[in-house]
Amino acid sequence: MMVALFCSCSLKLGVATARQLPSYPPIISSYKHNSPQRSPEWHQTLAFHALAGTLSFGLLLASPPPSLSLQSPSLQSPTTQFCLEDEGVVEEVAPESVTNEGIVEEAWEIVNDSFLDAGRHRWSPDMWLQKREDILSSSIPTRSKAHDVIRRMLASLGDPYTRFLSPSEGDEVLSVNGVEIKGKSAFEVSSLLQGPKETFVTIEVKHGNCGPVQSFKVQRQITARTPVFYRLEPVENGAASVGYIRLKEFNALARKDLVIAMKHLQDSGASYFVLDLRDNLGGLVQAGIEAAKLFLNEGDTVTYTVGRDPQFQRTIVAENAPLVTAPAIVLVNNRTASASEIVATALHDNCRAVLVGDRTFGKGLIQSVFELHDGSGVVVTVGKYVTPNHMDINGNGVEPDFPRIPAWSAVTKHLSDCNMQRKG
Structure with a gap:
């Protein structure tokens, strides 16, 4: 299924990462990567982003309430569970099965499979294979270290749009005012979120793969005006x-x-x-x-x-x-x-x-957001117009x-x- 612009998907927020993008926005889509650790039936999700020009709370609200800056469960917690969804069945996976080396390798595979070098031409299959061998030649003791390794690995590509997202930088939106967004385009969901100033919109959000589902009633402070x-x-x-x-x-x-x-x-x-x-x-x-x-x-x-x-x-x-x-x-x-x-x-x-x-x-350029096994993600340039x-x-x-x-x-x-x- 095509996911760049035309998919029928669910919605993820990237409020924190909006500040990292330049003034000229990438176009962002999202899906879960089929790595060896994953079932091929992983569902696909569409990432909205403030600077993708679609919509975000940063555009919708004059000042986002603190409750919208949502954190996923700590990856270091021994009680954290990670869920795999396979045709509607949720499988709980113990955190120790998601190794630090495995997370790094998963990010490496995403770039290896999908990255389009449309700029400085620093990427080649041989170079990227050597990068993997260099990175995995030594142990990665903590999840925080694994995330740092991924950041440096992506930075070596020389692409300003390809970057790492920590687990706290995205939450999945399930519905808007009681209307499920699965199956709707970015265009349709943006219309649902917009409305007259000082009216309210109820947004149902799921935190992480296994996190709780919560509803937020948010007052609109900025209306969409005719362009x-x-x-x-x-x-x-x-x-x-x-x-x-x-x-x-x-x-x-x-x-x-x-x-x-x-x-x-x-x-x-x-x-x-x-x-x-x-x-x-x-x-x-x-x-x-x-x-x-x-x-x-x-x-x-x-x-x-x-x-x-x-x-x-x-x-x-x-x-x-x-x-x-x-x-x-x-x-x-x-x-x-x-x-x-x-x-x-x-x-x-x-x-x-x-x-x-x-x-x-x-x-x-077109970017996709790939969710990694631990709830973090990578934004990767995958195409161009x-x-x-x-x-x-x-x-x-x-x-x-x-x-x-x-x-x-x-x-x-x-x-x-x-x-x-x-x-x-």
């Missing part, structure tokens, strides 16, 4: 009108409000459209994908995901006819990143819009067609030539 601003502007000669749409971020309201704007502008007589993605750092990738589909023909490719593991290799296409077919300009700059770059390249490569402005930021024209976004950005807004006659000609080349 869409639009207006109708006349073209210079007055013969036509332009529908200008500013999209500040891709949150749970982006697609719905974009549809409203596009329909209103089209009904008001817009002959052309300008989609302004300048300074849009991204947000919900799925929201960006759904926004791009509004401009594309059925069957057009939105983006590709690629990775060493086949489950991270996917082609995402538009399923319906476009909402508008008028020529369009997409405005971009060096702070157009992540989901915004996916949208911009989807419209550009399918000859639906020209890009105007400055080269985009270049952020197109590739444009419909098979260009690697990450580290490159996208060069616009024009540095400044051209005449609409030039836009129309550019798109016509583009379509002729596609057909040829």
Whole structure:
């Protein structure tokens, strides 16, 4: 089952780790790794993260209450139990069976199987095998030491997004306001969590594999606001009108409000459209994908995901006819990143819009959160986004067609030539 963007999964929180990420967010998914210590039927989980642009208590609340900073049971406690879930059956495993060396080796295997070196090219199978031999050549006396070894091992990859999560840095969310989230997408769960200011949301949380299930009633302090601003502007000669749409971020309201704007502008007589993605750092990738589909023909490719593991290799296409077919300009700059770059390249490569402005930021990696046997985890870069024209976004950005807004006659000609080349 695909887990990067499209899985139906459960939800994990990563509040503490949000502060460790750079301003340009990775896209995060999660699942349990099939190591030799694990049953192949381990369930999969989807990790939400504040800086993945999805949602976290850091975004939802003005100041998270202390009860939300939840700790898993101490790994050093002799009474700690670790649970394996196999087709609904919970098996308790004594902590002494989860060795320190085994935890390190499990993390090593995850990188060996799934890591995509999309940056400094420090990873190779031979190098990584030697790393394992060096690490496991001596005993690892404590669990804390094992976690330190994993941190150093991951740091050696030179990837700022691949990192270790301690057991205290993630709790599994089971339901929101009584609605089970298993089987729901990140997009759907984000919508459930959001609501009017000062209303309450009840969140059911499970701590660790065997921890207790608790419910928290939390007052919303920050509401999701529309990221869409639009207006109708006349073209210079007055013969036509332009529908200008500013999209500040891709949150749970982006697609719905974009549809409203596009329909209103089209009904008001817009002959052309300008989609302004300048300074849009991204947000919900799925929201960006759904926004791009509004401009594309059925069957057009939105983006590709690629990775060493086949489950991270996917082609995402538009399923319906476009909402508008008028020529369009997409405005971009060096702070157009992540989901915004996916949208911009989807419209550009399918000859639906020209890009105007400055080269985009270049952020197109996919991370997964793999839970280890002791309740800790590792975030690993497992894939990247590739444009419909098979260009690697990450580290490159996208060069616009024009540095400044051209005449609409030039836009129309550019798109016509583009379509002729596609057909040829």
